Amino acid sequence: MLNTLNAIFAxxxxxxxxxxxxxxxxxHELGYVPDLAVPEIAKELNLSRAEVHGVLTYYHHFRxxxxxxxxxxxxxxxACQANGSEALANHAATRLLSGDIxxxxxxxxxxxxxxxxxxxxxxxxxxxxxxxxxxxxMQELEVRS
Amino acid sequence: MSITIFVPGxxxxxxxxxxxxxxxxxxxxxxxxxxxxxxxxxSRGLFWLEPLVEVITEQGRIAYxxxxxxDVPSLFSANITRGGKHSLRLGDIETLSYLAKxxxxxxxxxxxxDPASLSDYRKHGGxxxxxxxxxxxxxEIVRLVTDSGLRGRGxxxxxxxxxxxxxxxxxxxxxxxxxxxxxxxxxxxxxxxxMEGDPYCLIEGMAIAGLAVGANKGYIYVRSEYPxxxxxxxxxxxxxxxxxxxxxxxxxxxxxxYVCGEETALLESIEGKRGIVRSKPPLPAISGLFGQPxxxxxxxxxxxxxxILAQGAANYRDLGVGxxxxxxxxxxAGNIKYGGLVEVPFGLTLRELLYDFGGGSRSGRxxxxxxxxxxxxxxxxxxxxxxxxxxxxxxxxxxVLGHGGIVAFDDTVDMxxxxxxxxxxxxxxxxxxxxxxxxxxTRGVEVIDRIRAGAHEQIPLLRDLCETMTYGSMCAMGxxxxxxxxxxxxxxxxxxx
Numbered sequence: 001m002l003n004t005l006n007a008i009f010a011x012x013x014x015x016x017x018x019x020x021x022x023x024x025x026x027x028h029e030l031g032y033v034p035d036l037a038v039p040e041i042a043k044e045l046n047l048s049r050a051e052v053h054g055v056l057t058y059y060h061h062f063r064x065x066x067x068x069x070x071x072x073x074x075x076x077x078x079a080c081q082a083n084g085s086e087a088l089a090n091h092a093a094t095r096l097l098s099g100d101i102x103x104x105x106x107x108x109x110x111x112x113x114x115x116x117x118x119x120x121x122x123x124x125x126x127x128x129x130x131x132x133x134x135x136x137x138m139q140e141l142e143v144r145s
Numbered sequence: 146m147s148i149t150i151f152v153p154g155x156x157x158x159x160x161x162x163x164x165x166x167x168x169x170x171x172x173x174x175x176x177x178x179x180x181x182x183x184x185x186x187x188s189r190g191l192f193w194l195e196p197l198v199e200v201i202t203e204q205g206r207i208a209y210x211x212x213x214x215x216d217v218p219s220l221f222s223a224n225i226t227r228g229g230k231h232s233l234r235l236g237d238i239e240t241l242s243y244l245a246k247x248x249x250x251x252x253x254x255x256x257x258x259d260p261a262s263l264s265d266y267r268k269h270g271g272x273x274x275x276x277x278x279x280x281x282x283x284x285e286i287v288r289l290v291t292d293s294g295l296r297g298r299g300x301x302x303x304x305x306x307x308x309x310x311x312x313x314x315x316x317x318x319x320x321x322x323x324x325x326x327x328x329x330x331x332x333x334x335x336x337x338x339x340m341e342g343d344p345y346c347l348i349e350g351m352a353i354a355g356l357a358v359g360a361n362k363g364y365i366y367v368r369s370e371y372p373x374x375x376x377x378x379x380x381x382x383x384x385x386x387x388x389x390x391x392x393x394x395x396x397x398x399x400x401x402x403y404v405c406g407e408e409t410a411l412l413e414s415i416e417g418k419r420g421i422v423r424s425k426p427p428l429p430a431i432s433g434l435f436g437q438p439x440x441x442x443x444x445x446x447x448x449x450x451x452x453i454l455a456q457g458a459a460n461y462r463d464l465g466v467g468x469x470x471x472x473x474x475x476x477x478a479g480n481i482k483y484g485g486l487v488e489v490p491f492g493l494t495l496r497e498l499l500y501d502f503g504g505g506s507r508s509g510r511x512x513x514x515x516x517x518x519x520x521x522x523x524x525x526x527x528x529x530x531x532x533x534x535x536x537x538x539x540x541x542x543x544x545v546l547g548h549g550g551i552v553a554f555d556d557t558v559d560m561x562x563x564x565x566x567x568x569x570x571x572x573x574x575x576x577x578x579x580x581x582x583x584x585x586x587t588r589g590v591e592v593i594d595r596i597r598a599g600a601h602e603q604i605p606l607l608r609d610l611c612e613t614m615t616y617g618s619m620c621a622m623g624x625x626x627x628x629x630x631x632x633x634x635x636x637x638x639x640x641x642x
Binding site: 016017018019020021023024045051054055058059060061062073077078079080081082083106107108109110111112113114115117119122123125126127128 | 156160161193195329330331332333337370372373397398399400401402414417418419476477479480484485507516550552555573
């Protein structure tokens with residue numbers, strides 16, 4: 001892990017306000033930001049551990065523990081609510097209770113005319129997702145992994 | 146010569162299968178031995194037609210949509226590359242009334258051009274604003290933007306020229322241009338569409354702002370929920386070459402905090418801190434990013450600037466009504482039949498947008514409530530649908546236009562539940578700096594829960610709490626959460642019984 005951190009630190013050494021970019025890179029590489037990374041980041045940026053911890057825990061995007069094999073973000077904001085996202089989120093939570101696909105709520109994916117919307121592992125988006133379509137997508141995901 | 150086929154790479158089109166359609170088109174073209182080039186354009190913003198495939202033919206640019214993978218073989222059998230007849234054929238998309246009735250100014254190139262090509266951008270009129278700005282003095286640019294009547298499109302509607310003048314008049318060795326692309330309001334996606342569909346327009350707007358105030362460094366703070374927009378911006382910047390001279394732009398990825406859309410919280414976040422709201426004064430225009438004078442503008446504000454320079458202030462100012470000049474890209478969202486992007490001059494009514502453009506609800510049931518301006522915007526009942534789309538007209542009825550997001554709900558909506566959600570959202574997203582917002586929102590959820598359980602005598606308490614939040618909070622997060630709550634309570638009282 002130290003090598004990974006050092007490579008990331010080197011990349012951002014001359015960037016003003018580098019804490020968020022560093023946390024993003026660590027999460028991108030490792031899937032989350034481990035506790036062990038916090039004192040290293042603090043040392044690199046000449047901050048206290050409390051300051052790094054504060055930033056890490058303030059933002060919803062950063063994780064402090066490993067995610068599931070896949071993360072499914074279900075949009076729970078108003079525009080998707082108007083198209084039945086609450087039922088979808090409840091269905092998803094029940095469907096994904098066990099297994100290594102994790103569900104997280106997200107507040108707006110910018111797909112507000114074609115909701116309910118979901119995002120699988122950051123880049124894959126799906127619109128007008130019914131519970132049936134959701135199950136089909138999860139089956140495909142489980143088969144692939 | 147190869148045939149150009151447009152398959153949108155816009156996130157909404159991707160969510161409806163555009164990538165798979167693009168692959169199917171390549172495969173089918175190879176099978177038919179056709180030499181094609183696929184361009185991943187932005188979206189035209191007619192989302193019920195996405196993925197919307199367009200082909201350059203002898204008859205012009207012919208659209209087909211919504212195209213699924215299953216449709217592709219029959220499209221090729223029908224000679225799509227020559228604009229052949231097919232049940233999905235729409236003809237020239239710009240003659241469709243949804244687009245023909247619009248006045249696309251800021252969004253004129255979105256969905257039309259190849260967002261990854263600077264030369265295509267220039268071919269469609271891009272770059273002229275910057276060229277002109279380079280021959281003007283800073284004061285002249287600021288004057289022109291002031292004269293255009295452009296007001297901040299992020300929601301607060303502060304006159305852009307006046308903000309720029311403050312930064313210009315403040316002396317400092319380093320100044321910054323910050324683009325607020327933390328488009329967190331539900332029901333909004335116009336920023337995303339510009340970044341994905343016409344990134345050079347935003348970049349040009351920032352470079353002009355740099356010339357106007359004397360800044361050579363810019364940041365675009367984009368929400369992490371928009372990975373495709375981030376990629377499009379970075380790709381555009383990578384291939385910009387020396388187009389921007391010594392003006393440098395860095396894309397910063399946000400991290401999922403809604404309150405970072407508040408300008409001072411956003412600056413804190415770029416500086417690497419928790420996104421906590423700062424007290425004002427000092428204004429960011431005087432002491433902003435890293436303590437330096439900073440222009441902070443929304444994507445649409447900055448993307449409007451190149452055209453204002455190229456076409457002149459009067460051209461923009463002549464559109465609109467009252468003190469709301471120019472156009473606003475409205476976003477029709479939620480339970481709406483024809484959801485999408487509608488850029489029109491200020492002055493239409495909400496009803497015209499909802500029915501003439503939107504076609505009423507998607508579910509087919511009557512529209513009951515419409516939230517305008519994001520999670521901090523008021524819910525409007527049917528009796529207010531004739532309100533004119535104008536900043537002042539909305540303020541007069543206790544509502545806001547905000548960033549132009551319009552979320553429609555049919556008659557199955559429970560407005561007490563929506564009021565509760567507004568408080569809950571504030572509790573989740575509050576930065577925690579001021580008490581009315583941090584604690585008021587949690588108490589608000591509790592009070593609404595008690596009211597919904599039958600304790601109607603608590604309604605005055607909810608109103609009291611809203612008053613405290615409105616007048617006691619530091620920023621819009623706490624002070625505007627009462628908008629959706631009180632409008633729900635005032636216009637949909639029956640849901641609280």
